[in-house]
Amino acid sequence: MTPTPPERSNFVRDIVLEDLKTGKNGGRVHTRFPPEPNGYLHIGHAKSICLNFGLAAEFGGKTNLRFDDTNPAKEEQEYVDSIIRDVQWLGFNWLNDDGSERRYYASDYFGQLYQWALQLIRQGDAFVCDLSGDEVRSYRGSLSEPGRESPFRNRSVEDSLDLFQRMRTGEFPDGSHTLRAKIDMAAANLNLRDPVMYRILHAEHHRTGNDWPIYPMYDFAHGQSDSIEGITHSICTLEFEDHRPLYDWYVEKLGIHHPQQIEFDRLNLTYTLLSKRRLLQMVQSGIVRAWDDPRMPTISGIRRRGYTPEAIRNFCRDLGVSKTNGTIELRLLEHHVREDLNKRAPRMMAVLKPLKVVIENYAADETDELDAVNNPEDPAAGMRKVPFSREIYIEHDDFKEDPPKQFYRLSPGREVRLRWGYFITCTSVVKDDAGNVVELRCTYDPETRGGNAPDARKVKATIHWVSAAHAVDAEVRLYEPLFTLENPNDTAPGEDFTAGVNPASLEVLQNCKLEPSLAAAPAGERFQFERLGYFCADIDTAPDKPVFNRTVALRDSYAKIEKREQKK
Numbered sequence: 317m318t319p320t321p322p323e324r325s326n327f328v329r330d331i332v333l334e335d336l337k338t339g340k341n342g343g344r345v346h347t348r349f350p351p352e353p354n355g356y357l358h359i360g361h362a363k364s365i366c367l368n369f370g371l372a373a374e375f376g377g378k379t380n381l382r383f384d385d386t387n388p389a390k391e392e393q394e395y396v397d398s399i400i401r402d403v404q405w406l407g408f409n410w411l412n413d414d415g416s417e418r419r420y421y422a423s424d425y426f427g428q429l430y431q432w433a434l435q436l437i438r439q440g441d442a443f444v445c446d447l448s449g450d451e452v453r454s455y456r457g458s459l460s461e462p463g464r465e466s467p468f469r470n471r472s473v474e475d476s477l478d479l480f481q482r483m484r485t486g487e488f489p490d491g492s493h494t495l496r497a498k499i500d501m502a503a504a505n506l507n508l509r510d511p512v513m514y515r516i517l518h519a520e521h522h523r524t525g526n527d528w529p530i531y532p533m534y535d536f537a538h539g540q541s542d543s544i545e546g547i548t549h550s551i552c553t554l555e556f557e558d559h560r561p562l563y564d565w566y567v568e569k570l571g572i573h574h575p576q577q578i579e580f581d582r583l584n585l586t587y588t589l590l591s592k593r594r595l596l597q598m599v600q601s602g603i604v605r606a607w608d609d610p611r612m613p614t615i616s617g618i619r620r621r622g623y624t625p626e627a628i629r630n631f632c633r634d635l636g637v638s639k640t641n642g643t644i645e646l647r648l649l650e651h652h653v654r655e656d657l658n659k660r661a662p663r664m665m666a667v668l669k670p671l672k673v674v675i676e677n678y679a680a681d682e683t684d685e686l687d688a689v690n691n692p693e694d695p696a697a698g699m700r701k702v703p704f705s706r707e708i709y710i711e712h713d714d715f716k717e718d719p720p721k722q723f724y725r726l727s728p729g730r731e732v733r734l735r736w737g738y739f740i741t742c743t744s745v746v747k748d749d750a751g752n753v754v755e756l757r758c759t760y761d762p763e764t765r766g767g768n769a770p771d772a773r774k775v776k777a778t779i780h781w782v783s784a785a786h787a788v789d790a791e792v793r794l795y796e797p798l799f800t801l802e803n804p805n806d807t808a809p810g811e812d813f814t815a816g817v818n819p820a821s822l823e824v825l826q827n828c829k830l831e832p833s834l835a836a837a838p839a840g841e842r843f844q845f846e847r848l849g850y851f852c853a854d855i856d857t858a859p860d861k862p863v864f865n866r867t868v869a870l871r872d873s874y875a876k877i878e879k880r881e882q883k884k
């Protein structure tokens with residue numbers, strides 16, 4: 317079972333409050349969000365973004381956007397651009413009062429980091445090692461076994477300085493040397509067993525080009541970058557807890573500003589994979605169309621799908637921040653999306669699986685303009701006109717020839733209300749040769765215009781509809797979770813995560829019928845299609861062919877999925 321979401325508590329906030337009380341950091345709060353530009357941001361990153369930017373904003377502090385770009389092999393400008401776009405879209409910025417940006421790159425600090433590496437060598441705290449990668453690993457030992465010291469550990473400071481400078485000028489091939497910190501090969505924490513600080517990599521960097529044939533490791537770059545920027549609270553996810561002693565060791569040995577690293581629980585979501593590596597695999601293998609496929613948990617994917625920044629921020633606020641990793645139900649995220657869209661999305665009528673209805677007592681050349689309320693939750697959204705004519709479409713599912721008990725919608729002889737319109741009664745059913753219902757014949761009661769009968773007679777159902785003569789044809793894309801497994805990593809032995817991919821995560825409907833006011837909806841515009849859910853115009857929308865994504869259904873459908881899962 318999935319654990320219930322934690323309380324809305326935030327222990328990092330408590331630490332910041334305490335520091336402000338004691339006057340630590342001179343009353344400053346300065347955080348950073350440090351993405352590696354090796355993929356698009358996902359909803360897990362949103363939690364970190366809201367935490368870092370949210371805390372600083374609350375206490376009048378600052379947040380830097382810092383690209384942790386120390387691994388040229390996997391990093392690209394496209395990712396940098398997408399990250400900038402996504403953080404801004406979530407509603408945060410890194411501007412100073414004078415309009416300048418606090419956008420930084422670890423690669424801006426390569427020169428300073430190099431100088432600091434030289435300092436550690438001179439202090440006797442670092443050495444150049446000639447062991448290969450495999451050898452370094454085998455010398456490291458394990459949790460139960462201490463490591464062995466490198467035979468190069470005690471080479472002279474002069475030798476190490478000379479070799480490191482020659483590493484820097486590009487004299488040596490990849491993998492031939494590393495620079496390592498001289499800490500303790502017997503340390504219980506493996507991260508302290510003479511960790512590698514620099515490796516040789518003749519690779520072009522997306523910002524520094526071919527300036528550097530050596531690159532600092534994450535641990536040697538991160539804390540020092542924080543220090544350079546005057547960060548007070550360096551907030552990261554729990555898997556970095558074991559790296560904290562190393563973070564502290566570097567800044568202490570260098571004698572520079574010492575930010576406090578604080579680790580929190582990373583977000584995991586049911587039916588969802590939150591790992592850039594996996595998401596990249598899904599893009600590359602064609603499981604999804606792109607990083608911004610509306611099924612993806614990326615910020616760009618859920619934006620395209622129609623999620624709002626407000627909904628995501630509310631969701632993140634609800635998560636709380638703790639020291640224990642857990643898994644949050646996807647339905648909690650969807651709940652916030654529904655709540656927010658309920659307030660802001662205009663209601664419209666659209667028929668996804670159309671069944672034609674001919675209203676026999678309505679003149680063929682006549683049209684009526686009915687008044688419809690745009691959003692009952694928002695009086696400022698006003699009213700609109702909806703055209704009505706002799707032929708309309710209703711949802712196929714809203715008719716049953718032999719209605720079961722509890723089915724109150726249209727069936728032969730039954731009267732229902734058309735939303736904003738008239739009462740209609742089904743008089744006969746037209747079928748094709750195979751016996752499928754292809755058309756209904758109905759009559760309407762002109763006295764019920766606007767939805768009420770003068771004799772106060774009642775109907776049990778109100779259904780949505782679209783005038784056939786005025787309908788706009790559209791493509792509508794329906795989405796289900798990308799994975800059928802609550803935990804997509806729970807595949808059988810020998811199977812990888814792709815075994816849990818949901819083959820029915822996308823359903824494309826053609827020839828859906830929209831009311832005409834939806835004809836010119838620009839990409840990104842969100843609506844409620846009455847009785848169906850929230851929908852958003854997709855970027856594939858063309859002037860003559862609207863394309864809509866279902867953002868989320870009106871009601872929680874997970875109960876259904878869970879029942880299906882339990883039956884298996």
Ligand code: ATP
Pocket residue numbers: 349350351352353359360361363364551552553581582583584590591592593
């Ligand atoms: P991934 O595992 O998806 O590749 P990452 O941790 O490698 O993510 P980074 O670019 O290094 O990605 O992350 C930037 C920041 O976002 C880091 O501080 C990281 O701890 C945080 N972060 C990443 N994933 C999550 C998550 N699922 N929940 C909360 N914070 C996260």
Ligand code: MG
Pocket residue numbers: 352
């Ligand atoms: Mg990372």
